[in-house]
Amino acid sequence: MLSKSEKKYRSWITHYNSGVCIVDLNGNLVKVNEALEKMTGYSSQQLKEIPYDELIERFSIVFHTNVNINIFNAEAHRGEITLRNKHGERLYVTSTIVPIIVDEVVTGAFVILHNHTKETEARLLLTKTMKDLENMKYALDESAIVVSIDKEGYVTYVNDMFIEVSDYSKGEAIGAHYGDVGLNTEHEELLHTIREGSVWRGEVANRNKNGQIY
Known part of the structure; x- marks a missing residue:
């Protein structure tokens, strides 16, 4: 037994x-x-x-x-x-x-x-996704102006190309209202589309720190 x-x-x-x-x-x-x-x-x-x-x-x-x-x-x-x-x-x-x-x-x-x-594959996938996003962000930053704005209209992020084109420094831009750094606040279609949670595509005129349109 x-x-x-x-x-x-x-x-x-x-x-x-x-x-x-x-x-x-x-x-x-x-x-x-x-x-x-x-x-x-x-x-x-x-x-x-x-x-x-x-x-x-x-x-x-x-x-x-x-x-x-x-x-x-x-x-x-x-x-x-x-x-x-x-x-x-x-x-x-x-x-x-x-x-x-x-x-x-x-x-x-x-x-x-x-x-x-499962846990390891999820971690590896997350690492790859973060790397892909980092590469995408780098490619975007090298080719376009990028500005992030919160729902109240205050700037939370700008990339180097925005600084170069607008002549505003990162310190001047981040935390400022987007209209105060030359971004167009009068484009009703753009504003309406974004507020609905949709993607807007089109042309918009902004002004740099010296008042020049870009």
Whole structure:
């Protein structure tokens, strides 16, 4: 009959929401939980038939930290890896390796794989989007006058081209009412369209600091 502690241990492996396996000293997987099956796309039996070294190659595992670790040296290890599952999908995973020690002798290791692919892909997408926006802003700033105005009509941002064309400094423009820095306040169609929340396109005459129209 199983002891209470052994039942808890088996229950923990079975129901833990991250992938868990036990690797023996020969590099064979002797216990695999459902989360690891789901993550890799292989059944428990299939995983048990693949030696640890072959798993590294089959899943195209790349170790981003502690690449030369020995999983049986009686020390816990933690690092980041990427791998591809049975379906070729790239996964971003945090690996934790904990030695199994019985009577002061290492008998194997727990390997715990936490899949954070969704979070990492979202972060990478956000980084790319921010970079794309930065590039778009740079391109826009290099080719056009850009002024940002709040709903009360006060300037919150101007780019270098506005400063160059209008002769107003950034300090003079930001915080000023847009009409006080030469921007047209009498174009009714423009104002009406913007107040409706729509995009207006057309020509408008403004004046620089010296009263010249541009």
